[in-house]
Amino acid sequence: MPSSERLLRVSLVVACVASVIVRAQPAAPVxxxxxxxxxxxxxxxxxxxxxxxxxxxxxxxxxxxxxDQQGRKKRPERDTNTCLxxxxxxxxxxxxxxxxxxxxxxxxxxxxxxxxxxxxxxxDPTVQSHDKxxxxxxxxxxxxxxxxxxxxxxxxTFVRRFSARLPVDQKRLYELSRHGKxxxxxxxxxxTCSDCHGVHDIQHVSSPSAPANRRHAAELCxxxxxxxxxxxxYGIAATQPDKWRQSVHGKAFAQGNEQAPTCTGxxxxxxxxxxxxxxxxxxxxxxxxxERELFLKSPHxxxxxxxxxPDCVPCxxxxxxxxxxxxxGLAPDSACSKCHSKDERPRxxxxxxxxxLSDVEADEHGVQVALDDARRDxxxxxxxxxxxxxxxxxxxxxxxxxxxxxxxRLQDDVTQAKGIAAEAQGLVEKARRERALERRGYxxxxxxxxxxxxxxxxxxxxxxxxxxxxxP
Amino acid sequence: xxxxxxxxxxxxxxxGALLERLRARQVPSFSVPQYTGGVVIFLFLLQVATGIxxxxxxxxxxxxxxASIEAIVGQVPFGSLMRGIHAWASHLFVAAMMLxxxxxxxxxxxxxxxxxxxxxGLLLLLVGVGLAFTGTILPWNENGxxxxxxxxxxxxxxxxxxxxxxxxxxxxxxxTPWTLNHAYGFHTGVLPAAATLLVxxxxxxxxRRAPLAxxxxxxxxxxxxxxxxxxxxxxxxxxxxxxxxxxFVPVPIGEAVDLRASVLxxxxxxxxxxxxxxxxxxxxxxxGLPSAQFVLGxxxxxxxxxxGLPFIDRRGSRITLYVGLVLIAVWGLLTAHAVL
Numbered sequence: 001m002p003s004s005e006r007l008l009r010v011s012l013v014v015a016c017v018a019s020v021i022v023r024a025q026p027a028a029p030v031x032x033x034x035x036x037x038x039x040x041x042x043x044x045x046x047x048x049x050x051x052x053x054x055x056x057x058x059x060x061x062x063x064x065x066x067x068d069q070q071g072r073k074k075r076p077e078r079d080t081n082t083c084l085x086x087x088x089x090x091x092x093x094x095x096x097x098x099x100x101x102x103x104x105x106x107x108x109x110x111x112x113x114x115x116x117x118x119x120x121x122x123x124d125p126t127v128q129s130h131d132k133x134x135x136x137x138x139x140x141x142x143x144x145x146x147x148x149x150x151x152x153x154x155x156x157t158f159v160r161r162f163s164a165r166l167p168v169d170q171k172r173l174y175e176l177s178r179h180g181k182x183x184x185x186x187x188x189x190x191x192t193c194s195d196c197h198g199v200h201d202i203q204h205v206s207s208p209s210a211p212a213n214r215r216h217a218a219e220l221c222x223x224x225x226x227x228x229x230x231x232x233x234y235g236i237a238a239t240q241p242d243k244w245r246q247s248v249h250g251k252a253f254a255q256g257n258e259q260a261p262t263c264t265g266x267x268x269x270x271x272x273x274x275x276x277x278x279x280x281x282x283x284x285x286x287x288x289x290x291e292r293e294l295f296l297k298s299p300h301x302x303x304x305x306x307x308x309x310p311d312c313v314p315c316x317x318x319x320x321x322x323x324x325x326x327x328x329g330l331a332p333d334s335a336c337s338k339c340h341s342k343d344e345r346p347r348x349x350x351x352x353x354x355x356x357l358s359d360v361e362a363d364e365h366g367v368q369v370a371l372d373d374a375r376r377d378x379x380x381x382x383x384x385x386x387x388x389x390x391x392x393x394x395x396x397x398x399x400x401x402x403x404x405x406x407x408x409r410l411q412d413d414v415t416q417a418k419g420i421a422a423e424a425q426g427l428v429e430k431a432r433r434e435r436a437l438e439r440r441g442y443x444x445x446x447x448x449x450x451x452x453x454x455x456x457x458x459x460x461x462x463x464x465x466x467x468x469x470x471x472p
Numbered sequence: 473x474x475x476x477x478x479x480x481x482x483x484x485x486x487x488g489a490l491l492e493r494l495r496a497r498q499v500p501s502f503s504v505p506q507y508t509g510g511v512v513i514f515l516f517l518l519q520v521a522t523g524i525x526x527x528x529x530x531x532x533x534x535x536x537x538x539a540s541i542e543a544i545v546g547q548v549p550f551g552s553l554m555r556g557i558h559a560w561a562s563h564l565f566v567a568a569m570m571l572x573x574x575x576x577x578x579x580x581x582x583x584x585x586x587x588x589x590x591x592x593g594l595l596l597l598l599v600g601v602g603l604a605f606t607g608t609i610l611p612w613n614e615n616g617x618x619x620x621x622x623x624x625x626x627x628x629x630x631x632x633x634x635x636x637x638x639x640x641x642x643x644x645x646x647x648t649p650w651t652l653n654h655a656y657g658f659h660t661g662v663l664p665a666a667a668t669l670l671v672x673x674x675x676x677x678x679x680r681r682a683p684l685a686x687x688x689x690x691x692x693x694x695x696x697x698x699x700x701x702x703x704x705x706x707x708x709x710x711x712x713x714x715x716x717x718x719x720f721v722p723v724p725i726g727e728a729v730d731l732r733a734s735v736l737x738x739x740x741x742x743x744x745x746x747x748x749x750x751x752x753x754x755x756x757x758x759x760g761l762p763s764a765q766f767v768l769g770x771x772x773x774x775x776x777x778x779x780g781l782p783f784i785d786r787r788g789s790r791i792t793l794y795v796g797l798v799l800i801a802v803w804g805l806l807t808a809h810a811v812l
Binding site: 378431446449 | 539542543545546547552698701702704705708711712715716719725
């Protein structure tokens with residue numbers, strides 16, 4: 001054993017020394033770097049007729065992945081994208097900016113060069129690389145775009161080198177969408193990949209600067225869908241973006257609620273309408289599950305089916321979803337009045353529900369105000385704050401129960417919410433009473449202390465007087 | 473009956489003899505160090521009493537320390553009052569110690585035979601400031617946490633023992649949950665024990681050595697009953713002040729430490745402002761040393777000067793008096809500049 005161990009050690013040392021020596025050798029120039037800006041003739045054997053895509057495909061996939069995982073940047077032996085060498089230094093702004101944008105984009109990678117989209121010969125650092133015979137295209141056409149992007153983005157083997165989480169179904173979904181269908185029919189107004197994702201400056205959708213990031217979805221869609229003239233040929237009203245901005249969803253989103261649905265919350269970004277979704281009502285329960293289940297138990301569910309109405313939209317609207325407490329009630333524009341303009345019993349229920357909702361909402365507001373005031377006065381009441389949170393939950397539950405139209409059940413929820421509100425208010429009042437008692441106690445204590453102080457001063461004077469006739 | 477009981481206890485406790493000795497003992501009828509010293513001891517005892525009560529509901533745990541203070545203020549009966557008294561008394565405690573020190577310095581009471589009293593007092597000042605400072609870390613709010621970081625980093629720049637003190641305070645090289653444990657241990661165990669011992673030694677020394685440089689030159693009163701009654705009146709006044717502050721000026725609890733939040737502005741307690749001001753306004757390098765090291769070195773020299781003061785001060789010389797005055801003025805100016 002010791003001899004083999006020694007052998008191992010010796011071989012390790014030899015290996016270390018050898019690696020140091022090898023590293024100390026100056027690196028042999030593989031190929032002379034082309035001088036930027038100066039167009040030189042290509043080295044004779046430096047131009048195998050392969051595109052980078054083919055070259056990339058030849059790379060050993062497993063080796064490539066292992067190198068990526070170890071954080072080693074794969075350095076090709078030769079510059080496989082000489083396009084940038086010239087384009088980054090050109091004085092023509094239009095031709096330079098595209099290269100600059102690419103160099104900042106998510107596609108900036110040795111394995112995704114300019115030629116991936118433009119073809120041509122990227123290994124050739126001369127103007128010859130733009131020769132039509134190499135397949136070079138200045139601007140891929142509108143109808144080619146989806147196929148061009150899909151060329152890589154549909155290929156799991158290629159895509160997984162860069163990210164395990166990139167989907168590969170965008171192109172096929174796009175072809176199923178209305179956008180894709182009219183594009184394939186030759187409508188050049190229809191958006192294709194680059195219209196939403198950008199061209200040379202493509203960023204990953206998770207990047208806040210990407211136009212297709214969900215934060216910018218409303219702006220992006222509005223570019224076409226808020227344009228009345230552009231939408232007229234398709235019979236689309238172009239009012240949806242504005243309606244959404246006025247809705248609870250849009251307002252919550254504007255206030256920074258990242259959970260609030262924007263356009264892509266209901267419309268699939270690539271597929272548009274999802275299968276089986278004749279109405280957006282089919283999508284509401286992706287977030288509002290309780291409401292849907294309770295609704296299905298209500299008399300409305302059967303009536304809506306009979307009338308051929310979708311579940312949620314008749315009362316709540318689609319893009320313009322409003323606050324739930326405005327839906328119920330007997331106001332002329334309320335959801336209830338739409339159908340029940342004269343019916344006695346439903347109108348009675350509607351009024352009851354509206355009163356319950358506004359009652360509980362007022363209670364919750366009252367609790368919040370009381371707590372805010374108390375905190376300003378330095379009163380900390382974790383128990384009351386917990387009651388405030390439970391109060392909120394109770395109100396949300398009440399709103400969900402409204403979908404049943406079951407008045408006794410609603411009454412139970414209201415009683416519970418009111419109980420919690422009373423508990424919170426009671427805790428605040430108790431704390432205030434204690435504070436008042438504390439203040440009274442303080443004045444009594446300070447009064448006693450003053451009395452004691454006076455007595456002590458008198459005592460000090462007394463002992464001093466008693467001592468002075470006989471003292472020194 | 474009452475007289476019988478008093479006699480029974482007096483015989484067994486020996487209070488009669490003690491009172492006789494106190495009656496015979498004369499102290500100046502008015503002396504600032506005497507009263508400020510008495511107030512310091514009173515505030516110390518007040519904090520021991522309230523501190524022990526606060527130890528019951530407090531939780532030494534970074535996750536729940538801040539919430540436990542909220543519970544003390546919000547739920548524990550008289551918790552808000554106890555915490556208010558404890559916090560306000562700590563400020564007055566440091567202030568009273570400083571007044572005591574300044575009066576001793578200016579009246580030159582540190583001279584022989586009071587050298588030991590002076591040295592014990594200096595140690596007590598360190599322990600007292602340490603007590604107040606470790607207390608600000610315990611709520612584990614943003615300011616306390618930053619204080620633990622900034623001030624221990626600064627102390628780490630001190631000469632000779634700097635690194636050791638920093639590790640001792642932090643409970644390691646970095647500010648971790650152990651820092652809170654160390655702060656708690658120092659605040660409730662190590663430092664109060666040290667302070668109790670030092671206060672006893674300091675007071676016994678004062679009592680043993682005649683503090684009167686020149687008996688007969690000033691009017692005197694017996695310790696009992698005259699001085700005792702006056703001291704009691706002073707303590708009642710201080711207590712009323714502390715309770716008033718605790719009732720009407722709530723001490724903020726602060727937000728719980730959130731390490732994801734961006735670094736905020738650290739606000740050191742007022743008695744340490746001068747050191748932060750010195751380090752903050754100094755150029756980055758002084759005489760080839762980082763400014764924090766230089767400032768800590770200079771402060772250590774001031775400390776050494778204070779230790780040597782009773783031995784280098786000569787009768788008739790006024791230089792030490794002027795040095796003391798300059799130091800007090802510099803401290804005041806730096807603090808005022810930092811506050812304004």
